[in-house]
Amino acid sequence: MNETRQNDKVSVFWFRRDLRLEDNTGLNEALDSGRHILPIFIFDEEILKELPSDDARVTFIYETLFKLDRQLKEWGSSLKVYKGSPLEVWKKIIQEHEIEAVFTNRDYEPYAISRDASIEELLTKKGISFKTFKDQVIFEGNEVLKDDGKPYHVFTPYKNKWLRTFGESGLEIGQAPGQRVSGHNSKAHFLQQKSEFPTMQVLGFKEASIKVRPYDLSCAAAYEKNRDYPSIDGTSHLGPHLRFGTVSVRKIIKSLNPAHEVFQSELIWREFFMQILFHYPRVVNENFKKKYDGIVWRNNEEEFDKWCRGETGYALVDAGMRELNTTGHMHNRVRMITAGFLCKHLLIDWRWGESYFARKLLDYELSSNNGNWQWSAGTGCDAAPYFRIFNPMSQLKKFDKEKRYVRKWISELETDAYPEPMVDHKMARERALEAYKTGMERY
Ligand code: FAD
Numbered sequence: 001m002n003e004t005r006q007n008d009k010v011s012v013f014w015f016r017r018d019l020r021l022e023d024n025t026g027l028n029e030a031l032d033s034g035r036h037i038l039p040i041f042i043f044d045e046e047i048l049k050e051l052p053s054d055d056a057r058v059t060f061i062y063e064t065l066f067k068l069d070r071q072l073k074e075w076g077s078s079l080k081v082y083k084g085s086p087l088e089v090w091k092k093i094i095q096e097h098e099i100e101a102v103f104t105n106r107d108y109e110p111y112a113i114s115r116d117a118s119i120e121e122l123l124t125k126k127g128i129s130f131k132t133f134k135d136q137v138i139f140e141g142n143e144v145l146k147d148d149g150k151p152y153h154v155f156t157p158y159k160n161k162w163l164r165t166f167g168e169s170g171l172e173i174g175q176a177p178g179q180r181v182s183g184h185n186s187k188a189h190f191l192q193q194k195s196e197f198p199t200m201q202v203l204g205f206k207e208a209s210i211k212v213r214p215y216d217l218s219c220a221a222a223y224e225k226n227r228d229y230p231s232i233d234g235t236s237h238l239g240p241h242l243r244f245g246t247v248s249v250r251k252i253i254k255s256l257n258p259a260h261e262v263f264q265s266e267l268i269w270r271e272f273f274m275q276i277l278f279h280y281p282r283v284v285n286e287n288f289k290k291k292y293d294g295i296v297w298r299n300n301e302e303e304f305d306k307w308c309r310g311e312t313g314y315a316l317v318d319a320g321m322r323e324l325n326t327t328g329h330m331h332n333r334v335r336m337i338t339a340g341f342l343c344k345h346l347l348i349d350w351r352w353g354e355s356y357f358a359r360k361l362l363d364y365e366l367s368s369n370n371g372n373w374q375w376s377a378g379t380g381c382d383a384a385p386y387f388r389i390f391n392p393m394s395q396l397k398k399f400d401k402e403k404r405y406v407r408k409w410i411s412e413l414e415t416d417a418y419p420e421p422m423v424d425h426k427m428a429r430e431r432a433l434e435a436y437k438t439g440m441e442r443y
Contacts, residue, residue, distance in 0.1 A: 018245035030103035056208035077190035105135035141278035230331035231404035239363025273371030287379035295439030313421035319409035328362035339376035350377035
C-alpha cells in the first residue's frame with residue numbers, strides 16, 4: 001500500500017479535542033486517503049492568553065501530546081507542534097508543505113466554528129480541501145431533532161429520540177492505526193519525518209501540580225446507587241478524557257449494557273447540552289429563557305470571593321469549592337448545590353459562577369458548564385424550576401450524613417475557626433423567590 005501512495009503531496013491531520021490514535025474518525029479517514037499524513041497540533045494563543053502558564057489542562061494536553069509523539073516516533077513519524085494564532089500558523093504550514101487535503105474532527109463551539117470557517121477559506125483559496133468529521137459525539141446537533149425538524153429543548157424526549165436513533169445506527173468502533181487490518185499497515189501511512197517535540201519551557205508553559213486522573217468505568221454497575229454521595233468515589237472521572245478526546249465516546253458507549261442505563265443517560269445529557277449550544281449559541285451570554293432577563297442580581301463581590309474560597313459557612317458549599325480549588329474536580333451533586341447557592345442564596349449572576357468553574361474545572365466544557373449553570377439558576381432550557389431552592393443543610397444530612405466529605409475538605413470544621421453561615425437560609429430563600437418573581441414581572 002505504501003508504495004502506491006503518491007509521494008509529492010501530503011495530507012495533514014489536525015488534532016484538536018481528539019488526542020488519541022485509537023478510534024479517531026478523522027485520522028482514520030486521513031489514513032485511508034492515499035496520501036502520507038502529517039499529524040499536527042496547534043497550541044492556540046487565542047485560548048492560551050486567558051490561562052495561567054501552569055494551567056492544569058494545558059499540562060494535560062502537553063503530556064498527552066508527548067505520549068502521542070513518542071508513539072508516532074516509533075512508527076518513523078512524529079507530531080508537529082505549533083503555537084500561535086491558528087490562521088497565522090496555517091499560513092506558515094501551507095508554505096512549508098505541499099498539501100492535498102486537511103483532515104480534522106468537527107468542533108461545535110461558536111469560537112471553533114468561526115475559526116474553522118476562516119481556515120477553510122484560506123485553504124480553499126489555495127486549492128486545499130478541508131475535510132471535517134463527526135468524532136466527539138455519537139450524534140451531532142442536526143441528527144436528533146423533533147419530528148417537525150426543530151431542536152429539542154427538553155431532555156427526556158431528546159433522550160428517547162437519541163436512544164431510538166442509536167438503536168438504528170449500527171455504530172461501529174474503529175481501531176488504532178497500529179492494529180487496524182492485518183496486511184494493511186496504516187502506521188506506514190504517516191509521513192516519515194522527525195520533528196523535535198518542544199519542551200514546556202519553549203512553549204512558555206509551567207507544569208501544573210494538579211493532574212488529570214485516569215478514568216474508571218468500574219463505577220458504572222453501581223452508578224445509580226452511589227453517584228449522589230460525594231464521599232464515595234462512585235463516578236467515572238471521564239470528564240477531562242471526553243473533553244480532550246483521550247478516549248473515544250463510541251468506545252465508552254459500546255462498553256455499556258442495559259444495567260448501566262443511568263450512566264448512559266449522563267452521557268446523553270452531554271450531547272443534549274452540546275446540541276443546545278450548537279442551535280442556540282446565544283446561551284453563551286444570555287439566559288435560554290428570556291423571561292428571566294429582568295432579574296436584578298445583587299452581584300456582591302465580597303460575597304462572591306467568599307464563595308470562591310469556600311468560606312460561606314455552609315459546609316457542603318465550602319467543601320465543594322475547596323475540592324474544586326485543590327483538585328480541579330467537584331462532585332456533581334455538590335456542583336448543583338454550590339451553583340444553586342451562588343445564584344439563589346447570594347443572588348449572584350450565574351455567569352460569574354460559570355466563568356469561575358470554567359477557569360478551574362479540568363473537565364470544563366462550554367456546553368455542559370453553561371447548560372448546567374443555567375439549569376441551576378433556573379434560566380436554562382430544561383431547568384430546575386426557579387422556586388426549587390436547595391437547602392444546603394438538608395442536602396448535607398441527605399448526601400453526607402456522616403460528614404465524611406465535608407470533613408475531608410474543611411479541616412477547621414466544627415472549630416471556632418470555621419465561619420458562621422454568611423447568610424440566613426430562610427431569609428435568602430425568600431429574597432430569591434421575590435427577586436425571581438419581580439424579575440419575571442418586569443420582563
Ligand atoms: P460521571 O458521573 O461519571 O458521568 C460520566 C460523564 O457523563 C461525564 O464525564 C460527563 O461527560 C457526562 N455527564 C455527567 N453528568 C452530566 C451533566 N449533568 N451534564 C452534562 N454531561 C454530564 N460537566 C462537564 O463535563 N464539564 C463542565 O464544565 C461541567 N460543568 C458543570 C457545572 C455545574 C454547575 C454542574 C451542576 C454540572 C457540571 N457538569 C459539567 C456536569 C457534571 O457535574 C460532570 O460531568 C461530572 O461531575 C464529571 O464527573 P465524572 O466524569 O466522574 O462524571
